Amino acid sequence: MLYIPKKNGNKNPKCFLKGRGGCSDIITREHYISHKLLNIINQDGKSVDITGLHWIPQDKLKGIGKANLVSNILCKEHNSNLSPLDSHVGSFVEAIHRIDKGLLANDKGSLCFEFDGRTIEQWLIKTLVGLVESKNIKARDGTDYIYSDKCIKLLCEPRVKWPKGWGLYVQVPDGHIHHANSFELIPMYSETDLCIRGITVKFNGFSMVLVIGVPSDSSKLGLHRPMELQFKKDSITHKVKLTWPSSERVKPQFITFTQVGSYKGIHPEQNLERI
Numbered sequence: 673m674l675y676i677p678k679k680n681g682n683k684n685p686k687c688f689l690k691g692r693g694g695c696s697d698i699i700t701r702e703h704y705i706s707h708k709l710l711n712i713i714n715q716d717g718k719s720v721d722i723t724g725l726h727w728i729p730q731d732k733l734k735g736i737g738k739a740n741l742v743s744n745i746l747c748k749e750h751n752s753n754l755s756p757l758d759s760h761v762g763s764f765v766e767a768i769h770r771i772d773k774g775l776l777a778n779d780k781g782s783l784c785f786e787f788d789g790r791t792i793e794q795w796l797i798k799t800l801v802g803l804v805e806s807k808n809i810k811a812r813d814g815t816d817y818i819y820s821d822k823c824i825k826l827l828c829e830p831r832v833k834w835p836k837g838w839g840l841y842v843q844v845p846d847g848h849i850h851h852a853n854s855f856e857l858i859p860m861y862s863e864t865d866l867c868i869r870g871i872t873v874k875f876n877g878f879s880m881v882l883v884i885g886v887p888s889d890s891s892k893l894g895l896h897r898p899m900e901l902q903f904k905k906d907s908i909t910h911k912v913k914l915t916w917p918s919s920e921r922v923k924p925q926f927i928t929f930t931q932v933g934s935y936k937g938i939h940p941e942q943n944l945e946r947i
């Protein structure tokens with residue numbers, strides 16, 4: 673978990689964490705989608721297929737240079753404060769990638785990893801706020817989204833109690849894992865005030881949903897704050913455990929992903945045209 677204290681002093685008007693104080697004068701180029709994560713999704717190329725940014729035509733995939741997915745939205749100090757989130761999520765995605773490759777290669781032996789669920793939630797908020805601040809996601813008519821101050825509080829103060837039903841959901845697969853070197857972003861927002869309510873992030877056939885608002889139908893979002901993701905093929909089971917603060921009263925929920933073979937290219941249910 674990452675804590676960013678409130679400080680007196682400089683508030684750089686271009687930094688989205690200026691409300692915390694203690695900004696540096698220099699604004700740095702920030703990868704609004706973690707560079708480490710993009711490198712894991714597509715290790716071979718310099719670009720990654722992305723959908724969901726407002727300047728990409730709807731329902732299309734576009735190959736974008738990883739180096740171009742940056743924006744000037746954080747000061748140097750706060751960019752550096754937040755970088756452990758990218759590192760943690762990068763390791764989480766790397767673990768899933770490693771498991772996936774091991775299953776494909778029929779490697780023997782089971783792997784077990786452990787990550788902090790709250791840190792993953794903080795990373796999702798950082799990504800969502802970064803996408804709004806950099807104006808990479810907007811309503812269909814081009815109007816900017818807004819986000820509540822609560823987002824910044826939940827991002828900076830991990831021990832704050834989250835409202836009921838908010839937080840991470842992991843979608844339960846209805847069949848097999850599909851491999852795709854693409855990254856899909858689907859924001860959720862209120863139609864009335866365009867206030868952002870969450871985001872779905874899909875990569876390598878894996879979907880995470882962050883909810884910051886009471887979902888009208890949580891059953892479609894997946895399992896709330898699962899404790900364990902299990903990846904199976906034949907007799908092999910690998911585990912990715914997620915730990916949660918004891919105050920969260922997380923139900924012992926598990927999700928099982930079964931790998932039945934390899935699939936290269938676009939996710940068959942995604943079926944988006946690449947431009």
Ligand SMILES: [Zn+2]
Pocket residue numbers: 684687688689690694695696746747748749750
């Ligand atoms: Zn700052």
